[in-house]
Amino acid sequence: MKMLSIEDLHVAVDGKPILKGLDLEVGAGEVHAIMGPNGSGKSTLAHVLAGRDGYEVTAGEVHFDGEPLLDLPVEERARRGLFLAMQYPVELPGVSNLSFLKESLNAIRRARGEPEMDAVGFLKRVREKARLVELDERLLKRSVNDGFSGGEKKRNEILQMVLLEPRLAILDETDSGLDIDALRVVADGVNTLRDPSRAMIVVTHYQRLLDYIQPDWVHVLAGGRILRSGDKDLALELEQRGYGWIMEEAAA
Amino acid sequence: MRRDPETAQRFRSLVKRQMEAVPAGGPDWLMSRRDQAARRLETSEPPDAVQEAWRYTRLQPLLEADMAPGPAEPISDPRVGESLPPRSEGSLLVLVNGRFAPEFSRLRPESGVTLCGLGQALSARPDGPVRALGSLSEDAGQAFSLLSSALMQDGVMVHVAPGVAVRHPVEILHLAVAAEQPRVAQPRHLILLEPGASARVVERFQAIDQPLYFNNLVVEALVGEGAALEHERLQNESPNAFHITSLYLQLQASGRYRGLTAAIGAGWSRTDLRVTFGGPGGECDLSGLYLAGDRQLTDMHLDVDHAVPGCTSRETFRGILDGRGRAVFDGRVLVREQAQKSDAQMVNANLMLSRNAEIDTKPQLEILADDVQCSHGTTVGQLDEDGVFYLRTRGLSAVQARRMLCMGFAREIIEGVHTPTLREQMEALLEARLGAASEAGDQEG
Numbered sequence: 250m251k252m253l254s255i256e257d258l259h260v261a262v263d264g265k266p267i268l269k270g271l272d273l274e275v276g277a278g279e280v281h282a283i284m285g286p287n288g289s290g291k292s293t294l295a296h297v298l299a300g301r302d303g304y305e306v307t308a309g310e311v312h313f314d315g316e317p318l319l320d321l322p323v324e325e326r327a328r329r330g331l332f333l334a335m336q337y338p339v340e341l342p343g344v345s346n347l348s349f350l351k352e353s354l355n356a357i358r359r360a361r362g363e364p365e366m367d368a369v370g371f372l373k374r375v376r377e378k379a380r381l382v383e384l385d386e387r388l389l390k391r392s393v394n395d396g397f398s399g400g401e402k403k404r405n406e407i408l409q410m411v412l413l414e415p416r417l418a419i420l421d422e423t424d425s426g427l428d429i430d431a432l433r434v435v436a437d438g439v440n441t442l443r444d445p446s447r448a449m450i451v452v453t454h455y456q457r458l459l460d461y462i463q464p465d466w467v468h469v470l471a472g473g474r475i476l477r478s479g480d481k482d483l484a485l486e487l488e489q490r491g492y493g494w495i496m497e498e499a500a501a
Numbered sequence: 502m503r504r505d506p507e508t509a510q511r512f513r514s515l516v517k518r519q520m521e522a523v524p525a526g527g528p529d530w531l532m533s534r535r536d537q538a539a540r541r542l543e544t545s546e547p548p549d550a551v552q553e554a555w556r557y558t559r560l561q562p563l564l565e566a567d568m569a570p571g572p573a574e575p576i577s578d579p580r581v582g583e584s585l586p587p588r589s590e591g592s593l594l595v596l597v598n599g600r601f602a603p604e605f606s607r608l609r610p611e612s613g614v615t616l617c618g619l620g621q622a623l624s625a626r627p628d629g630p631v632r633a634l635g636s637l638s639e640d641a642g643q644a645f646s647l648l649s650s651a652l653m654q655d656g657v658m659v660h661v662a663p664g665v666a667v668r669h670p671v672e673i674l675h676l677a678v679a680a681e682q683p684r685v686a687q688p689r690h691l692i693l694l695e696p697g698a699s700a701r702v703v704e705r706f707q708a709i710d711q712p713l714y715f716n717n718l719v720v721e722a723l724v725g726e727g728a729a730l731e732h733e734r735l736q737n738e739s740p741n742a743f744h745i746t747s748l749y750l751q752l753q754a755s756g757r758y759r760g761l762t763a764a765i766g767a768g769w770s771r772t773d774l775r776v777t778f779g780g781p782g783g784e785c786d787l788s789g790l791y792l793a794g795d796r797q798l799t800d801m802h803l804d805v806d807h808a809v810p811g812c813t814s815r816e817t818f819r820g821i822l823d824g825r826g827r828a829v830f831d832g833r834v835l836v837r838e839q840a841q842k843s844d845a846q847m848v849n850a851n852l853m854l855s856r857n858a859e860i861d862t863k864p865q866l867e868i869l870a871d872d873v874q875c876s877h878g879t880t881v882g883q884l885d886e887d888g889v890f891y892l893r894t895r896g897l898s899a900v901q902a903r904r905m906l907c908m909g910f911a912r913e914i915i916e917g918v919h920t921p922t923l924r925e926q927m928e929a930l931l932e933a934r935l936g937a938a939s940e941a942g943d944q945e946g
Contacts, residue, residue: 302890326894332894333894335894339887341891343908349905353896353897360896
């Protein structure tokens with residue numbers, strides 16, 4: 250059984266169809282890259298999987314670990330091991346990053362049947378992970394993402410990911426707007442978590458990130474459907490030839 | 502809007518009833534100030550919705566409550582002792598139902614610092630600094646302050662000699678306990694900082710059980726030249742209580758005041774902060790947090806008078822409303838013609854957790870001088886749903902997420918509390934209240 254299985258998924262936003270019959274299977278241990286032109290539905294897919302309001306599933310099914318995913322509340326998906334690293338992380342003024350991370354980790358641990366972490370153990374763990382993602386420790390004491398630079402926000406996303414150790418991580422254009430150093434940090438985070446029991450979906454617009462994260466599969470999403478799937482060589486081909494040829498072939 | 506004869510009638514009968522128990526005795530100056538206030542009370546217009554000051558705050562619930570005259574009888578409830586804060590290095594002055602209770606107070610003598618019940622100050626040294634009593638509040642003519650002045654006899658006196666810095670915070674605990682009949686407590690505080698002195702005064706209002714009463718507090722504070730007063734307050738009265746705080750603050754040249762009020766309790770409460778600058782270089786920082794839920798009305802009134810040049814004021818207030826809660830924010834800053842180089846910045850932000858809550862917010866800057874820096878901003882908004890989603894994707898429930906965001910909104914004010922025990926108490930109270938609010942919001946949504 251695949252960890253994630255998406256069948257014929259149709260999604261509309263404000264009555265406008267965005268995903269039009271998407272199929273995707275992701276097995277444990279696999280890293281899938283989803284590429285595609287702007288407006289192809291990449292972020293829609295990421296958000297539907299995380300459970301955001303405002304996305305209407307008009308047809309199709311999604312199973313996570315064999316169980317239907319789409320009726321689960323957002324937090325229940327997270328507790329079962331699904332994680333979305335957001336393209337635009339939200340700023341939460343007044344909410345301490347540290348206490349947010351602690352509550353979040355403990356909510357996930359409770360769901361996994363693990364004991365909650367105490368303040369000391371948590372602090373040790375979060376500092377270690379912050380070093381891993383090269384996030385300035387001072388940012389832990391600030392409000393969540395409040396006044397963070399673009400790169401700091403993304404590092405904070407990756408920090409959450411390595412802290413929460415999800416079974417399925419979805420990175421929604423986490424690489425956009427990042428310099429090479431930050432890109433490497435994101436990739437390191439992903440590679441650290443890479444494990445036969447976990448899977449990743451890396452949504453990206455550029456091939457660049459895939460220099461650091463070697464995907465097992467590359468899919469081209471355009472017009473709300475996956476038009477082509479291949480291995481990492483497909484990403485290189487896209488880099489050289491763009492998306493036009495795939496869309497032409499699909500139209501033909 | 503027309504004057505409501507019934508409101509006037511009810512106010513007059515409340516006054517009449519309370520005036521049945523005018524305190525006897527006291528120095529001549531005190532008797533004459535009480536008389537004066539009583540006469541003004543008779544001749545002045547009763548508070549009414551036609552007056553801008555009472556336009557959004559219904560007086561009926563307060564005026565309809567039947568309150569016996571005179572202070573409540575002394576209470577011998579063992580739970581009073583159990584309600585006291587843990588021992589600290591500073592002094593604690595306890596008032597039970599508006600009466601100074603020396604048996605529960607812990608006074609730590611410090612050189613140059615006088616801390617005592619107002620009654621003690623009046624009898625021991627009637628011609629000492631206590632003579633300032635009633636002098637700051639008398640011009641305002643606010644009806645409930647006049648009522649207080651007509652009956653003033655008890656409360657707390659804080660006097661700090663020139664150049665003396667009070668080492669530890671002075672804590673004042675207002676404790677309400679159910680009495681045989683609902684009463685009006687009329688405590689008065691007189692806080693006098695001589696030139697160059699400094700102090701922090703921490704006030705807490707709390708109740709045992711949920712008694713019905715009306716706490717009508719008047720605080721007069723005089724901050725001398727170059728003196729600095731910090732004033733941190735947590736109003737967590739009984740949900741059945743009525744509460745008015747009227748602060749009359751005067752800042753002399755280069756005097757500084759930093760005051761923070763969290764209004765969380767009471768079914769009906771009003772906080773009136775009136776500030777006058779008496780000399781250049783004064784700095785006044787007022788901040789506050791109010792929370793209003795079902796069957797709750799919270800009113801914050803500010804009146805900051807830049808009467809002289811070169812003073813700075815900051816007014817930063819945040820409100821959280823849920824259920825059918827109602828709040829009023831009326832912030833007035835007056836910059837008089839001669840008050841050049843004034844700097845005043847007022848911000849009021851409100852978070853509405855329910856469609857049934859209501860806020861009336863009215864920031865007013867009246868600027869008559871031309872060389873000033875003044876601004877105000879008001880926002881009324883809802884919880885950021887993107888923030889709720891973000892937190893839920895990290896495993897937090899919707900209830901937890903909302904509470905966390907509300908706490909974040911409140912924290913911008915609470916982090917200004919310099920007294921750790923008070924800050925912790927505020928956070929715990931807010932967490933409890935907001936938890937309940939988020940759950941209600943969840944059901945509503």
